[in-house]
Amino acid sequence: MSRKAYMAPEYARYCAIGDSVVEQPGGFAELVRDALTPAAFANFGVRNVRAAEVRDVQLSAALAFRPDLAMVVCGANDAMRPGYESRADDVDSAIADIVVSLQRTGATVITVSVFVMREYPHMPGWLGAGFVRRMTLLAQRTNALAARLGTVHADLSQHPAIAAGDTLTGPDGLHGNAHSHKIAAAAVLDRLGFARSLDLSDYSACSDHAGCSGCPCHSGCPGCSGCPCHSGCPGCSGCSVYSGSPGCSS
Structure with a gap:
């Protein structure tokens, strides 16, 4: 067993907030729960919401839950739309508000930069040719935000599975499949110090x-x-x- 696993803390109350990345039943937010086996878990994620909506709607519920571990994953619904570059500072501000509010209660906060595929051939044309560029920018800004705020951060945006050509998206060509969710869960558990617990x-x-x-x-x-x-x-x-x-x- 890794030395990290011996030093890994125990978490009693774990919650996840964000968009469809965490909302998905059986997704990586819940795989992390299965590995950590906290006494209480809540998933407040809702698909199609932007970062400001996560802050304005989900954050209060997360704070009321009183987590000692909280996963925050949002911003993709902002970045996927043309014009994100001009809104990026506001998106960062919303994510920072969420993270800092949770940290002030004593919670350990997990952030994630999601997979950025080299191309998304099944994406609708209205998303524009700059979709990959915008998602890459979101990952870069989330990485920087995580470093500044001291979160437990998993950067999946350049994961080796992407270069290896793994199929990481589901039927819609955007959301992750079971394989990608397992990779994401393993990355989060590694950052938390748990090199174990998942098949x-x-x-x-x-x-x-x-x-x-x-x-x-x-x-x-x-x-x-x-x-x-x-x-x-x-x-x-x-x-x-x-x-x-x-x-x-x-």
Whole structure:
């Protein structure tokens, strides 16, 4: 077991707020719940809402829940629409208001920069040719916001599974499928210090892998020793989950 897992704190009250990314039943917000087994859990996520709506509607319910762990994922419904660049500061401000309000109660706050695919061929034309560019900008700004506010942050926007060509979206070509939700859950658990607790045997890429030379994790090997994606492999020397692992020979 990773040394991180030994030091991982216990969370009694966990909630998630945001848009469809967290609202999805059985999605990664709930997979994290299944791994952490808190005494109480609430998912306040609602699809199609923008960051300001999450702040103005969901935040009060989340604060009333009194979480010691809160996941905040929003902004995609702002970024997907043309003109996001001119609204980005307002989106950042709304997300910051949510995070700071939760932190002031003593809650640990999780933030996530979602997967940004190289292309979205099934997206409707009204979203515009700049859709990938806007989603990339949202990820960059969310990463910076997380660093400034000190959240527990998982950046999935350049995850190795994207470069590996994994199918990460569902039938609508936008929302994540079961595979991507498992990857996201593993990344969040890793950031929280839990390198365990999920059956992730269908992974083709490690959670936030460091990218060892010749690493087979990018091409579907059993994975790194102790990696939350897999178990039973000797491990890669650059694995972000286990430091000092012996390394894979092929």
